[in-house]
Amino acid sequence: MAMTMETAQLNNQSILQNFALVEELNEQAAEIISGGVINFTVENATSRFVWHRxxxxxxxxxxxxxxxxxxxxxxxxxEFDANPRLFGIQLTSKEVFDGGTYKFQPKATDPSMIELVG
Incomplete structure (x- = not known):
C-alpha cells in the first residue's frame, strides 16, 4: 500500500506532536521529582498579628x-502558635497545597485561640 503525500504529512505531524508531548511530560516529571514550587495565599482574619513559620x-x-x-x-x-495567650509557644502545624487559600481566624469554639483553615 503506497503512502500518499497527505498521509505522510499527517504521520510526520503526529510524530512531532508525540515528541512535544514527551518533552512536556519530561519537564513536568523533573519539576515533580525536584519538588517544584507551590504557590498559595495566606490571610489573617484575626484582630492581632500572627507569627508563623x-x-x-x-x-x-x-x-x-x-x-x-x-x-x-x-x-x-x-507552623503557628494556636494559643497565643499562654506563656511560651505551642506550635500547631498545617499542610498547605499549591493553589490553596488559607486563613488564620479565631477558633469557633474558643475565640482566643487561632486556627488555620483552608
Missing part, C-alpha cells in the same frame, strides 16, 4: 493582611 523562616502577618506565599516543599507546612 514556613520552611523554617519566621514570618508575621498583620490583621487583615493577605499575602501570596511560595514553598519549595510539596506539601508545604505552616
Amino acid at each position: 514556613l520552611n523554617n523562616s519566621t514570618n508575621v502577618i498583620t490583621s487583615g493582611e493577605k499575602r501570596a506565599c511560595a514553598s519549595n516543599r510539596n506539601p508545604g507546612i505552616i
Whole structure:
C-alpha cells in the first residue's frame, strides 16, 4: 500500500506532536521529582498579628493582611502558635497545597485561640 503525500504529512505531524508531548511530560516529571514550587495565599482574619513559620523562616502577618506565599516543599507546612495567650509557644502545624487559600481566624469554639483553615 503506497503512502500518499497527505498521509505522510499527517504521520510526520503526529510524530512531532508525540515528541512535544514527551518533552512536556519530561519537564513536568523533573519539576515533580525536584519538588517544584507551590504557590498559595495566606490571610489573617484575626484582630492581632500572627507569627508563623514556613520552611523554617519566621514570618508575621498583620490583621487583615493577605499575602501570596511560595514553598519549595510539596506539601508545604505552616507552623503557628494556636494559643497565643499562654506563656511560651505551642506550635500547631498545617499542610498547605499549591493553589490553596488559607486563613488564620479565631477558633469557633474558643475565640482566643487561632486556627488555620483552608
